[in-house]
Amino acid sequence: xxxxxxxxxxxxxxxxxxxxxxxxxxxxxxxxxxxxxxxxxxxxxxxxxxxxxxxxxxxxxxxxxxxxxxxxxxxxxxxxxxxxxxxxxxxxxxxxxxxxxxxxxxxxxxxxxxxxxxxxxxxxxxxxxxxxxxxxxxxxxxxxxxxxxxxxxxxxxxxxxxxxxxxxxxxxxxxxxxxxxxxxxxxxxxxx
Amino acid sequence: xxxxxxxxxxxxxxxxxxxxxxxxxxxxxxxxxxxxxxxxxxxxxxxxxxxxxxxxxxxxxxxxxxxxxxxxxxxxxxxxxxxxxxxxxxxxxxxxxxxxxxxxxxxxxxxxxxxxxxxxxxxxxxxxxxxxxxxxxxxxxxxxxxxxxxxxxxxxxxxxxxxxxxxxxxxxxxxxxxxxxxxxxxxxxxxxxxxxxxxxxxxxxxxxx
Numbered sequence: 001x002x003x004x005x006x007x008x009x010x011x012x013x014x015x016x017x018x019x020x021x022x023x024x025x026x027x028x029x030x031x032x033x034x035x036x037x038x039x040x041x042x043x044x045x046x047x048x049x050x051x052x053x054x055x056x057x058x059x060x061x062x063x064x065x066x067x068x069x070x071x072x073x074x075x076x077x078x079x080x081x082x083x084x085x086x087x088x089x090x091x092x093x094x095x096x097x098x099x100x101x102x103x104x105x106x107x108x109x110x111x112x113x114x115x116x117x118x119x120x121x122x123x124x125x126x127x128x129x130x131x132x133x134x135x136x137x138x139x140x141x142x143x144x145x146x147x148x149x150x151x152x153x154x155x156x157x158x159x160x161x162x163x164x165x166x167x168x169x170x171x172x173x174x175x176x177x178x179x180x181x182x183x184x185x186x187x188x189x190x191x192x
Numbered sequence: 193x194x195x196x197x198x199x200x201x202x203x204x205x206x207x208x209x210x211x212x213x214x215x216x217x218x219x220x221x222x223x224x225x226x227x228x229x230x231x232x233x234x235x236x237x238x239x240x241x242x243x244x245x246x247x248x249x250x251x252x253x254x255x256x257x258x259x260x261x262x263x264x265x266x267x268x269x270x271x272x273x274x275x276x277x278x279x280x281x282x283x284x285x286x287x288x289x290x291x292x293x294x295x296x297x298x299x300x301x302x303x304x305x306x307x308x309x310x311x312x313x314x315x316x317x318x319x320x321x322x323x324x325x326x327x328x329x330x331x332x333x334x335x336x337x338x339x340x341x342x343x344x345x346x347x348x349x350x351x352x353x354x355x356x357x358x359x360x361x362x363x364x365x366x367x368x369x370x371x372x373x374x375x376x377x378x379x380x381x382x383x384x385x386x387x388x389x390x391x392x393x394x395x396x397x398x399x400x401x
Contacts, residue, residue, distance in 0.1 A: 072233075116231040118239050122371060128234045128379065135236075137376045141368070153319075153372045157380055160311060167322040167369055176321065 066108045073104050073117045080119045088123045103140040109183035131181050193292045201341040205283040206399035208334040213310040214390050217254035220265035226303035237382040239375050249374045252346040258392050260342040268299040277339035287338050311381040317373040327351045328373045
């Protein structure tokens with residue numbers, strides 16, 4: 001029964017995310033399907049820039065450093081969830097893990113110099129990372145939704161100067177972040 | 193063991209409202225090894241050591257570093273002591289000295305962090321570009337307690353006025369932003385270790401009237 005519930009949660013989660021946006025990253029099933037069809041240039045449009053699509057050949061998996069960072073983040077997330085089981089209500093661990101992967105992969109696309117992940121008693125993940133002199137804080141709420149998608153809040157510092165604070169859904173938060181630093185490996189795309 | 197009476201309220205004291213931009217706040221957290229409170233990747237204070245889940249991050253207790261010293265973070269209260277001393281009071285209140293073991297004891301597994309008041313007081317977090325614009329302002333407020341005259345609170349105000357006037361969704365959104373702003377402000381500016389701090393002028397806390 002537990003397995004069936006997890007599977008239903010998984011299907012629901014994938015449908016929800018596929019309807020809204022697609023991550024151009026090898027772990028995403030929908031994007032992979034589109035790429036296999038060979039017609040990605042007419043299907044996917046960059047949300048934050050005026051250029052059109054990411055060419056098929058330039059798509060690539062993360063570097064060794066990003067992989068290492070991702071593994072550390074995932075391990076840290078699991079360990080913290082185990083120590084604080086009440087922080088996320090009765091949300092399935094599988095769903096929490098998948099949501100965490102969404103934001104973690106988005107952040108790692110910016111190739112952060114340093115990154116940490118901490119969970120909070122508000123049912124959120126609090127990321128801290130640095131890049132090119134910026135200190136960036138992103139709080140991703142895993143158990144509340146904002147306009148039918150995950151809510152997030154972003155703050156950017158350079159030295160003592162607070163350059164930006166922004167709250168919205170996950171996609172819009174990363175659009176705002178991209179105005180300061182550009183992702184290295186991929187861009188968040190919107191399904192047309 | 194004697195309670196440090198220099199941290200108690202005093203009939204000669206007044207509320208501290210002078211300029212404190214050269215001073216620091218200090219707050220304890222439960223951790224034997226202070227180095228474990230810093231994230232090894234980012235070098236910043238881990239947010240779990242900012243406040244515990246049962247506390248309200250939007251009204252965070254600190255002390256003013258100076259007369260209140262790092263060794264004072266070990267003071268902890270029994271249930272009886274909490275009933276008698278963990279209350280706000282006037283700065284000039286005449287308070288009985290807490291009794292060791294009956295009312296207070298020393299908790300040894302504590303560490304502390306400090307934060308510069310200049311970086312926190314009146315710091316604004318403007319969410320003007322958000323889908324729900326809001327400005328949250330951090331305030332460092334002197335809030336003496338019966339056990340500690342040097343108790344300060346880190347509080348927040350917003351441009352929404354009374355939060356009770358907002359609908360539930362708006363109130364929840366404001367609370368989330370304040371929580372985020374508080375964590376960001378502290379994790380960005382907090383330091384482990386004892387910073388150099390000037391001696392507070394007596395004019396700031398002694399009532400000469």
